[in-house]
Structure formats: structure tokens, C-alpha cells
Amino acid sequence: MTGPLLTVAGLTRLYGARVGCRDVSFELWPGEVMGIVGESGSGKTTLLNCLSARLEPSTGHVVYDTRDDGPIDIYAMSEPRRRLLMRTDWGIVHQNPRDGLRMGVSAGANVGERLMAVGARHYGEIRAQADEWLRKVEIEPERIDDLPLTFSGGMLQRLQIARNLVTHPRLVFMDEPTGGLDVSVQARLLDLLRRLVTDLGLAAIVVTHDLAVARLLAHRLMVMRRGEVVETGLTDQVLDDPHHPYTQLLVSSVLQP
Amino acid sequence: MIRVEALSKTYVLHTQGGIEIPVFADAEMSVDAGECVALHGPSGSGKSTLLRCLYGNCKPDGGAIRIRHGDDLVDIAAAAPRVVLDVRRRTLGYVSQFLRAIPRVPALDVVAEPLRALGLPVEAARARAGDLLARLRIPERLWTLAPATFSGGEQQRVNIARGFAANHPILLLDEPTASLDQKNREVVIELIAEAKAAGTALVGVFHDDEVREAVSTRIHLMQG
Amino acid sequence: MTTASGYNFAYLDEQTKRMIRRAILKAVAIPGYQVPFGSREMPLPYGWGTGGIQVTAAVIGPDDRLKVIDQGADDTTNAVSIRRFFARTAGVATTERTTAATVIQTRHRIPETPLTEGQILVYQVPIPEPLRWLEPRETETRRMHALADYGAMHVKLYEDIARYGRIATTYDYPVLVNDRYLMRPSPIPKFDNPKMDMSPALQLFGAGREKRIYAVPPYTKVRSLDFKDHPFAVQSWDRPCELCGATDSFLDEVVTDDRGGRMFVCSDTDHCGTRRDAAQEAAE
Numbered sequence: 225m226t227g228p229l230l231t232v233a234g235l236t237r238l239y240g241a242r243v244g245c246r247d248v249s250f251e252l253w254p255g256e257v258m259g260i261v262g263e264s265g266s267g268k269t270t271l272l273n274c275l276s277a278r279l280e281p282s283t284g285h286v287v288y289d290t291r292d293d294g295p296i297d298i299y300a301m302s303e304p305r306r307r308l309l310m311r312t313d314w315g316i317v318h319q320n321p322r323d324g325l326r327m328g329v330s331a332g333a334n335v336g337e338r339l340m341a342v343g344a345r346h347y348g349e350i351r352a353q354a355d356e357w358l359r360k361v362e363i364e365p366e367r368i369d370d371l372p373l374t375f376s377g378g379m380l381q382r383l384q385i386a387r388n389l390v391t392h393p394r395l396v397f398m399d400e401p402t403g404g405l406d407v408s409v410q411a412r413l414l415d416l417l418r419r420l421v422t423d424l425g426l427a428a429i430v431v432t433h434d435l436a437v438a439r440l441l442a443h444r445l446m447v448m449r450r451g452e453v454v455e456t457g458l459t460d461q462v463l464d465d466p467h468h469p470y471t472q473l474l475v476s477s478v479l480q481p
Numbered sequence: 482m483i484r485v486e487a488l489s490k491t492y493v494l495h496t497q498g499g500i501e502i503p504v505f506a507d508a509e510m511s512v513d514a515g516e517c518v519a520l521h522g523p524s525g526s527g528k529s530t531l532l533r534c535l536y537g538n539c540k541p542d543g544g545a546i547r548i549r550h551g552d553d554l555v556d557i558a559a560a561a562p563r564v565v566l567d568v569r570r571r572t573l574g575y576v577s578q579f580l581r582a583i584p585r586v587p588a589l590d591v592v593a594e595p596l597r598a599l600g601l602p603v604e605a606a607r608a609r610a611g612d613l614l615a616r617l618r619i620p621e622r623l624w625t626l627a628p629a630t631f632s633g634g635e636q637q638r639v640n641i642a643r644g645f646a647a648n649h650p651i652l653l654l655d656e657p658t659a660s661l662d663q664k665n666r667e668v669v670i671e672l673i674a675e676a677k678a679a680g681t682a683l684v685g686v687f688h689d690d691e692v693r694e695a696v697s698t699r700i701h702l703m704q705g
Numbered sequence: 706m707t708t709a710s711g712y713n714f715a716y717l718d719e720q721t722k723r724m725i726r727r728a729i730l731k732a733v734a735i736p737g738y739q740v741p742f743g744s745r746e747m748p749l750p751y752g753w754g755t756g757g758i759q760v761t762a763a764v765i766g767p768d769d770r771l772k773v774i775d776q777g778a779d780d781t782t783n784a785v786s787i788r789r790f791f792a793r794t795a796g797v798a799t800t801e802r803t804t805a806a807t808v809i810q811t812r813h814r815i816p817e818t819p820l821t822e823g824q825i826l827v828y829q830v831p832i833p834e835p836l837r838w839l840e841p842r843e844t845e846t847r848r849m850h851a852l853a854d855y856g857a858m859h860v861k862l863y864e865d866i867a868r869y870g871r872i873a874t875t876y877d878y879p880v881l882v883n884d885r886y887l888m889r890p891s892p893i894p895k896f897d898n899p900k901m902d903m904s905p906a907l908q909l910f911g912a913g914r915e916k917r918i919y920a921v922p923p924y925t926k927v928r929s930l931d932f933k934d935h936p937f938a939v940q941s942w943d944r945p946c947e948l949c950g951a952t953d954s955f956l957d958e959v960v961t962d963d964r965g966g967r968m969f970v971c972s973d974t975d976h977c978g979t980r981r982d983a984a985q986e987a988a989e
Contacts, residue, residue: 253563256562256563303848303852304852304853304854307852307854326839326860329860329861329864330864330867330868332863332867333860333863333864333867336860336863337856337857337860340856340857340859340860340863341854341856341857342856343856345859345931345932345933346932346933346934347863347866347932347933347934347935348934350863351863351867368867369867369868411584411585412584412585414584415583415584415585415586418583439581440583443562443563443566444562444563457540457562458537458538458562458565458566459562460538461537461538461539461540464533464538464539465492465533465538465539465540467493467540468495469495469496472494472495472496473495473496476496
């Protein structure tokens with residue numbers, strides 16, 4: 225029996241006197257997708273950054289079950305080790321794909337970079353993998369040598385996903401992965417994400433303010449308000465039977481088309 | 482298969498000044514394999530809420546819901562989300578009133594999904610899904626389309642097919658025949674009879690007296 | 706040539722030279738690592754070899770014999786003026802012979818004649834940071850060096866192959882020094898890269914505008930990056946030098962008239978001249 229992939233205990237991040245997020249604790253198991261919902265400024269992104277080794281928490285622990293050495297606090301790791309973890313066993317999907325891609329190099333190089341970063345030195349094999357991943361995210365392989373500058377917003381986001389998944393991570397962090405996309409493009413991306421997450425058995429933490437996105441992708445939800453977790457539970461239970469006043473307000477504020 | 486103990490549920494509507502709506506208190510129920518228990522009572526008596534509590538979709542305020550899950554007995558009211566999801570995957574099927582259509586996923590795959598989740602190969606899962614859709618008279622030309630554009634009755638039948646696909650040991654039915662015509666109602670009655678014969682424990686809310694009488698082995702009365 | 710009066714030996718004051726020597730010592734101790742130094746204003750514009758000149762000024766002594774080349778030639782404006790600069794401010798002897806020189810300052814070439822122990826090769830460097838093209842932040846490139854986090858460097862080579870079918874980078878070709886630091890060899894042709902590997906000479910690199918000094922000590926491993934299925938290879942020509950007949954040197958294309966006439970000759974003028982003299986002697 226394996227344990228949780230990520231164990232978070234008493235995580236607090238302060239900005240001076242202001243609270244980014246306070247006293248967050250949870251466990252994420254392999255293959256589990258957790259959504260973090262809440263309005264802008266509720267601390268979702270601060271929490272995501274703390275969880276994904278990009279922002280050191282003021283107090284508390286983030287322990288990851290590494291492949292080789294079992295559970296280790298990610299902020300107690302050496303920096304090279306943390307970097308290696310972030311580009312092999314983890315993926316980070318930014319809201320703006322431009323933050324996660326190299327816009328000046330081809331789509332193929334964007335996908336192949338993580339492979340090269342962990343020591344792949346065979347051009348033919350790197351290219352074959354890039355080709356395979358472009359297909360998986362529904363980008364025509366003919367575009368492999370095109371610059372991302374020529375891609376649409378939806379394609380960019382799919383390219384960013386391919387770039388992250390090429391090393392077969394076990395945990396992916398996503399910050400508003402469908403933000404800023406047209407509704408039809410968003411639907412395609414969500415379907416793709418849902419399929420990849422299921423097929424690859426990925427664990428994921430998805431920050432979103434869109435409850436429909438949360439319902440589609442997440443197994444369970446964490447509702448945040450003013451830096452604190454106010455409600456957690458199974459996704460459909462939290463959305464269909466919200467208990468906390470703030471969650472009820474969020475759910476009742478969604479416009480039905 | 483199911484044992485409900487001292488279950489109580491009150492909705493608190495914080496957005497409307499904290500109004501409290503008590504639904505039920507100290508509810509008790511037990512369902513065995515091969516039974517089909519019909520929840521019956523006036524509207525507002527909490528039939529749907531109880532059903533949703535059994536599925537883990539609704540969080541009760543007190544009491545326990547013990548579900549036979551493989552060799553374990555799991556309290557759905559207190560279990561961690563991933564445990565509830567595992568119970569739903571292997572033990573607990575649910576036919577809701579409305580289909581929550583996912584963009585771009587074709588009807589055949591919507592129905593096959595619970596089987597895929599159990600590890601069945603895609604071809605076998607689709608074959609079983611096709612059989613069910615055919616029985617429920619969904620024309621084959623619709624199978625490859627996403628159900629979002631289907632009529633209410635068609636969506637409901639896709640939903641029923643999905644619920645019955647995996648032959649779960651427990652099946653919850655929330656007004657499964659609400660928007661169906663006579664012929665399709667008969668198919669659903671057949672499906673329920675087959676499930677009972679196979680030892681499935683069923684709990685349902687049946688709006689239609691005729692259907693309720695045809696399928697239920699026992700009536701569980703609920704007070705308004 | 707007369708020595709200019711009123712200047713300290715080799716133009717820079719002694720404190721500055723000490724500061725530069727300390728930077729050089731550190732650079733030699735950590736092969737390939739870029740050491741920041743307080744680059745001075747020199748009496749020539751950035752891009753003309755201000756970094757190289759400061760390094761040369763710091764290491765040269767009265768007994769040294771200086772050779773300066775620009776693209777392999779001793780007789781181009783830049784080479785001539787830097788040579789004259791040191792002749793005037795330090796009164797040192799100068800030469801065009803690679804074998805006779807103790808200090809060689811170079812822009813964009815390594816001499817064809819193999820260097821020997823005791824010689825110092827000083828490179829003029831425009832942009833020292835090999836990771837700059839992919840990471841604009843200095844804090845981040847420093848961290849990448851600290852962690853030897855160089856995998857992304859292959860992205861550039863990947864792009865070359867994807868676009869041209871081969872690694873099309875022909876000069877300033879990135880190398881890994883002593884299996885540790887990634888280094889830009891300055892814009893020498895990749896033809897010269899193998900000469901850096903295990904060279905008996907001390908190689909010093911000075912970037913004046915960017916204020917960085919780095920070094921490859923004698924007998925240090927210098928490996929050019931490549932892919933298994935696209936190994937590093939140097940340029941070759943399908944013709945010999947039209948002046949000396951050399952088949953193994955780096956050739957420049959020289960336009961000889963305005964009617965499309967052109968010839969290929971050694972870029973290293975000393976190497977070419979020496980070979981022609983030897984051939985003539987043998988003929989006589």
C-alpha cells in the first residue's frame with residue numbers, strides 16, 4: 225500500500241502582516257485531482273506556488289513522496305534536486321502559456337527541452353517523442369518546427385501541456401488552465417486534459433475560479449476565502465450540497481446559460 | 482448491502498438569511514442484495530436527498546451510511562473523497578434525473594466510461610455500451626455524437642444505460658423513467674428486474690405508480 | 706619604436722593590474738567560470754578588444770614577446786593598433802611568428818601552429834555568457850551555472866538540426882570546460898574548438914564591456930556539445946589554400962576583383978607565410 229503523493233501540513237504564507245494563505249493541510253493521493261476554488265485574491269495562487277516549490281512558505285511543510293527516496297520535504301531538498309523534481313516528476317501549467325513556453329524556439333524544441341534537460345542526447349529520439357506528444361495534444365505534427373508565435377491561444381496551451389507531460393510526471397500543477405480561452409476552445413482543452421489525466425493516472429492540483437472547470441476535472445475540491453480553506457470534500461458534494469456560507473454564495477453566483 | 486443509521490439532514494441556506502430546512506432526522510433503512518426498495522412520500526419528504534446521501538453527493542449532519550464495499554463496510558457519510566470515489570467505481574451505480582453532458586465525449590463513451598474505469602478494454606466496454614444503447618432504442622447514428630444536443634428523453638436513456646453498464650452491486654435510481662415513453666419505460670422495468678435477479682441491491686425514487694409497483698420489492702415510506 | 710612617456714608599464718596602473726591578476730588567478734582556479742572584474746575605460750571603443758587588452762596588460766612583462774591577430778591576420782587594423790599600443794606603453798617586443806610569441810592576443814581565431822607550454826593565448830570576448838540567448842536574467846544564468854543546469858543549452862543545437870538538418874552553429878560554439886562549466890569560446894570558428902582541448906598553453910578570456918574574465922588552464926578538457934546522432938564536426942574545404950597549398954587549415958574566401966573572381970586562402974597569415982617560405986627554401 226503506497227501512501228499519499230503530497231502531504232501538506234500547517235502551511236502558512238504571510239506577506240508581511242497580510243495573509244497569503246493560512247494553516248492549509250491536506251493529503252493528495254496518486255491519481256487524485258484536487259481543485260482549489262475561490263475568487264481572485266482568496267490565496268489560491270499563493271497556495272499553488274507554495275505547493276509547487278516556487279514560493280517558500282512562512283511555516284508548515286510540503287512533503288512529496290519521491291520515486292527514489294520516499295517522502296521528503298520539498299523545501300529541505302537541495303536546489304538541484306528540487307529543480308530535477310520540478311522538471312521530471314512534476315509539471316507546471318501556467319495560465320498564460322507564454323510564461324511556460326519558450327516563444328523563440330520551435331514547438332518540437334519546447335516539448336523536447338525537458339528531455340534534454342535530464343540528459344537525452346539523441347536528436348532522433350527526442351524528435352520522435354516530441355512528434356508523439358504533439359499528436360497526443362492534437363497539434364498536427366507538421367507544425368513541429370513552427371514557432372509558438374504562430375499558434376492560437378488554445379494550441380499554445382496544448383503545447384504547454386505536451387511540454388510538461390513528456391517526462392511522464394506523476395503530479396501536475398495547473399493555474400487556471402483554461403483562463404482566457406474562448407468557450408469552444410476551452411471545451412476541447414478540458415476534454416483533452418480530462419482524458420490525459422485519466423489515461424496517465426496523473427495526480428493534479430488545479431486552481432480555478434470556474435466551478436464548471438472544477439466539476440469536470442477535479443475529484444475533490446478545496447474552497448478558499450481570504451487565505452483560508454473554508455470547505456473541502458468530494459467535488460459534486462461540495463458543489464451540489466455546499467455547507468459554508470461562502471461556498472453557497474459561490475455556487476449560487478454561477479450564471480446558467 | 483446498505484444500512485442507514487440515525488441519519489439526519491438539514492439544509493441551511495446562508496444566502497437567504499440562514500433559513501434552516503430540516504429534511505429528515507434519525508432516518509433508518511436497510512437494503513439487501515436482490516431487493517428493490519422504493520422511497521415513497523410526498524414531495525419535499527427528502528426522497529432525493531436520501532438517495533443523494535447514499536451516493537455521497539449530499540453530506541448528512543449526523544448518522545451513518547454503511548455500504549458493503551467488497552469485503553469492507555464503508556461509512557459513506559464519513560469516508561474520504563478518494564474512498565467514496567472508489568466505492569462509486571466498484572460498488573455504487575447511480576442514475577440521476579439529468580445527464581451532465583461533457584462536451585465532445587460521444588454517447589457511446591459516456592456509457593462505456595464506468596466499465597473503462599473498472600479496467601475493461603475499450604472494445605469490450607464499447608460493445609456492452611452499444612448493447613445497452615440499442616436496448617434503450619438510441620439510434621446507432623447518435624452513438625458517436627456528444628449527448629449535449631440530444632432531446633431530454635434521449636439524454637435520460639443515455640444516463641440509464643450508463644448507470645446499468647457496470648453491473649454495480651448497488652444501484653441508485655432517481656426517477657429513471659420520468660421523461661420516457663411507454664416502450665422505453667418497459668425496457669427500464671426489464672433492466673431493473675434483471676438486476677434484481679442478478680442480486681443487485683436497488684434503491685429508487687419512482688414518480689410513476691405503474692413503474693413503482695412493477696419493480697419494487699418493498700416500499701420505504703418517508704414523512705413530509 | 707619609441708615608448709610613450711607618462712604612462713605606467715602597459716598603460717594600466719599597478720593596483721588595477723593586481724585586481725585583474727586576482728580575477729585571472731580565480732578564473733584559472735575554476736576553469737570556465739566567469740569572474741567579474743572592474744573593467745577600466747581603455748583608449749579604444751568597446752568591441753575592439755578592451756577586455757583582451759586589460760588581460761594582456763595584466764599578464765605581460767618586459768621580457769615577453771607579443772603577437773596580436775584579428776581573424777587570424779597580423780596585419781589588420783585592430784591587430785596592428787593593439788600591437789603598437791603595447792609596444793608604446795610597455796616597450797615590449799612584438800612578433801608575427803606564433804612560435805616566437807609568449808603572449809598572443811586574438812580576436813576570432815586560434816593560430817594553426819600548435820601552441821606550447823609557457824605561451825598565453827588571450828581572447829577578446831564580446832558576450833561571455835553562453836546561456837544568455839535562452840535566459841535573459843543574470844541571476845538565473847548564475848544559478849544555472851552554479852547547479853550545472855545546462856540541459857536546455859542543447860535546445861539551440863536541436864533548433865539548428867530541425868531547421869538545417871545539421872548543427873549549423875559554426876562559430877562561438879558552446880563547450881563544456883573540465884566537465885563542469887559551460888563556456889563560450891568567443892566567436893572563434895568551431896574549426897578551432899578541438900585546439901582548446903588539452904592545450905599546453907594557458908588560455909585567458911577577457912570581456913571588457915561585460916566585465917568578465919574566464920580561463921582554461923593548460924591541459925584542461927574542453928568538450929564541444931553535440932548529439933549522439935549528430936556528433937560535433939569541424940568545417941572542411943574541398944580545396945587547398947591557393948597560396949600555400951595547406952589542406953588542413955581554416956580558409957577565408959577572398960574577393961579578388963569586381964567580376965566575381967575569388968580565392969580561398971589560409972586565414973592564419975603567419976601559418977600561410979611560414980609554409981610558403983619553407984616551400985621556397987626547399988625549392989632552392
